[in-house]
Amino acid sequence: MDKSVKILITGKLHEVALNLLNNQPLELSVTESLNIVYLPDAPRDVILKEIEDTNVLISRSETDVDATLLRAGKNLRIVARAAVGYGNIDCDLATELGILVVNTPGKNTNSAAELTIGLLLSLLRKIPAAHSSTSEGGWNRHHFTGTELGGKTIGIVGLGNVGHRVAKFAKGFDMNVIAYDPYISDEVFRRNSTERKNTLEELLAESDVLSIHVPLNKETKGMITEVELKKMRKGSYVLNAARGGIITEKGLLKTLNEGYIAGAGIDTFDNEPKPLKELISHPNVIVTPHIGASTLEAQYRIGETIAIQVLKALRGEIVDYPVNLPHVSLLGSGDLRKISVLTEKTAHVAAQIFDFHPSLIKLNVKAGLSKEDLQILKLSCIKGFLSHASDEFVSYVNAERLLSRRGIQIEVNLNNSTSSKNEILLEVFGSNANEKISVGAVLYDGQLERLCSINDFLFEIEPNGDLIIMQNHDRPGVIGDVGSYLAKHNVNIAQFELSRNRRGGMAMSLIRIDGELESEVISGLRKLPNLISARLVSGL
Numbered sequence: 065m066d067k068s069v070k071i072l073i074t075g076k077l078h079e080v081a082l083n084l085l086n087n088q089p090l091e092l093s094v095t096e097s098l099n100i101v102y103l104p105d106a107p108r109d110v111i112l113k114e115i116e117d118t119n120v121l122i123s124r125s126e127t128d129v130d131a132t133l134l135r136a137g138k139n140l141r142i143v144a145r146a147a148v149g150y151g152n153i154d155c156d157l158a159t160e161l162g163i164l165v166v167n168t169p170g171k172n173t174n175s176a177a178e179l180t181i182g183l184l185l186s187l188l189r190k191i192p193a194a195h196s197s198t199s200e201g202g203w204n205r206h207h208f209t210g211t212e213l214g215g216k217t218i219g220i221v222g223l224g225n226v227g228h229r230v231a232k233f234a235k236g237f238d239m240n241v242i243a244y245d246p247y248i249s250d251e252v253f254r255r256n257s258t259e260r261k262n263t264l265e266e267l268l269a270e271s272d273v274l275s276i277h278v279p280l281n282k283e284t285k286g287m288i289t290e291v292e293l294k295k296m297r298k299g300s301y302v303l304n305a306a307r308g309g310i311i312t313e314k315g316l317l318k319t320l321n322e323g324y325i326a327g328a329g330i331d332t333f334d335n336e337p338k339p340l341k342e343l344i345s346h347p348n349v350i351v352t353p354h355i356g357a358s359t360l361e362a363q364y365r366i367g368e369t370i371a372i373q374v375l376k377a378l379r380g381e382i383v384d385y386p387v388n389l390p391h392v393s394l395l396g397s398g399d400l401r402k403i404s405v406l407t408e409k410t411a412h413v414a415a416q417i418f419d420f421h422p423s424l425i426k427l428n429v430k431a432g433l434s435k436e437d438l439q440i441l442k443l444s445c446i447k448g449f450l451s452h453a454s455d456e457f458v459s460y461v462n463a464e465r466l467l468s469r470r471g472i473q474i475e476v477n478l479n480n481s482t483s484s485k486n487e488i489l490l491e492v493f494g495s496n497a498n499e500k501i502s503v504g505a506v507l508y509d510g511q512l513e514r515l516c517s518i519n520d521f522l523f524e525i526e527p528n529g530d531l532i533i534m535q536n537h538d539r540p541g542v543i544g545d546v547g548s549y550l551a552k553h554n555v556n557i558a559q560f561e562l563s564r565n566r567r568g569g570m571a572m573s574l575i576r577i578d579g580e581l582e583s584e585v586i587s588g589l590r591k592l593p594n595l596i597s598a599r600l601v602s603g604l
């Protein structure tokens with residue numbers, strides 16, 4: 065079977081990304097071979113064809129990762145946006161399909177903020193027009209009289225990474241900086257020494273320059289129309305290096321034509337790569353072709369980050385910049401990662417040993433973790449539990465959604481303990497009082513994993529490879545019969561653990577085997593004398 069992972073890249077990436085993917089560093093190496101298909105600027109029909117057997121898509125703003133593309137990507141597991149804005153990705157559908165979306169926030173902040181200031185200086189000092197005129201032999205010193213930045217007020221909409229950096233640069237030019245961002249605390253405004261405006265209207269009324277730095281989404285689409293622009297003072301300027309569509313181009317063009325807005329600097333448009341002709345050719349408009357992130361430095365940082373995100377995700381590790389991983393604080397803690405892996409394995413065992421319809425899962429964890437960490441354990445538990453029973457791809461992304469669709473509740477309890485022995489007890493309940501199973505596991509010293517109980521039976525077995533779980537009457541000869549039977553079928557036993565409730569009573573055995581087991585071997589095992597049940601627990 066071909067185990068290679070196909071990575072389709074549809075935007076231009078810095079070579080550092082390709083180098084990292086091609087020569088994975090030891091600590092990030094993945095077991096599967098990677099088949100990297102690099103098609104920057106590929107037309108849509110080519111992408112639609114290539115996506116069919118793609119597992120990882122790495123894209124930039126020119127690729128619309130819409131429902132058509134996502135649904136065509138039957139094997140798609142990761143969409144990696146090599147930048148910040150993911151308005152061009154149908155994240156809801158990606159979540160529904162269990163596809164992880166990652167991006168690289170903060171890696172192009174400086175470049176986008178510098179371009180914004182570049183547009184502002186160009187606009188107020190008429191640099192592009194002065195350059196064209198002078199390079200054509202003109203010397204029109206009076207025609208190019210401009211306006212200073214110093215003393216003017218810049219109104220920033222969205223005081224996130226880029227907005228905050230633009231504010232910092234603007235202060236360097238002695239501008240007054242005001243900002244509108246209802247989603248951040250007063251503390252952030254204080255830290256940035258930026259004056260908060262509680263409404264967009266207030267901000268518009270006081271700004272000489274309006275600079276947009278919000279993401280494009282349902283709320284921000286069309287948030288600045290002709291009406292909002294007319295709330296600014298006549299002769300004001302507008303900058304948009306965030307996303308086309310936040311300012312309506314029709315409204316902007318109208319106010320420019322009326323001479324109400326004195327000029328605009330625009331890097332991002334409604335219809336890229338074919339923006340509105342009247343807007344880009346307007347004499348008071350300065351335009352660039354969405355190059356806010358296009359610097360060597362930003363592209364290096366983005367390339368490095370996106371390759372690492374993809375490798376981490378392929379290794380099943382927690383990524384640093386998930387877009388659609390719900391409520392998970394971004395964790396790097398080794399202990400948490402190891403406990404979550406063991407939780408997933410414990411849930412995977414539990415999912416293979418009950419004979420009733422589960423209605424409630426209780427995950428009890430004894431470890432030195434914080435309350436926030438419980439979310440990742442919860443997702444690991446669901447992932448381990450459902451991946452056995454579901455044909456759907458179960459990931460950290462869609463785990464909660466898939467569980468609730470099955471009507472199963474989950475409860476996670478933490479007993480905070482700083483002991484070197486971390487304990488996991490997973491209980492699964494059905495709707496009748498007698499329907500309950502439990503599986504316990506322990507992580508010793510942050511590294512030694514052991515499965516330590518199933519219901520009332522105690523063990524100490526490594527949860528790796530395939531396990532046979534067998535119940536039998538505690539009578540002489542059972543172990544011998546099972547050993548000979550497995551040997552006859554060429555099955556090598558790596559570990560055998562027997563536990564019984566009382567002498568001559570019931571016993572349970574866990575047998576860790578090397579290699580894979582044919583299902584007929586398990587059926588045959590069940591027919592041995594004194595055997596009550598035998599199941600194979602695989603995929604650990």
Ligand SMILES: NC(=O)c1ccc[n+]([C@@H]2O[C@H](COP(=O)([O-])OP(=O)(O)OC[C@H]3O[C@@H](n4cnc5c(N)ncnc54)[C@H](O)[C@@H]3O)[C@@H](O)[C@H]2O)c1
Nearest residue numbers: 149176222223224225226245247277278279305306356357
């Ligand atoms: N031109 C380019 O090449 C380029 C480069 C980088 C970023 N961008 C774009 O710039 C935008 C900002 O990027 P960022 O890295 O600063 O993102 P960010 O997430 O750090 O900041 C966005 C800010 O907008 C605020 N916000 C959201 N909705 C708002 C609303 N309705 N009203 C007011 N504030 C609101 C958020 O609270 C947040 O503080 C994004 O759209 C991004 O795609 C463009």
Ligand SMILES: O=C(O)[C@H](O)COP(=O)(O)O
Nearest residue numbers: 124125146147148149357
């Ligand atoms: O959202 C972003 O980060 C910028 O718009 C840059 O996107 P791009 O470099 O993929 O065009």
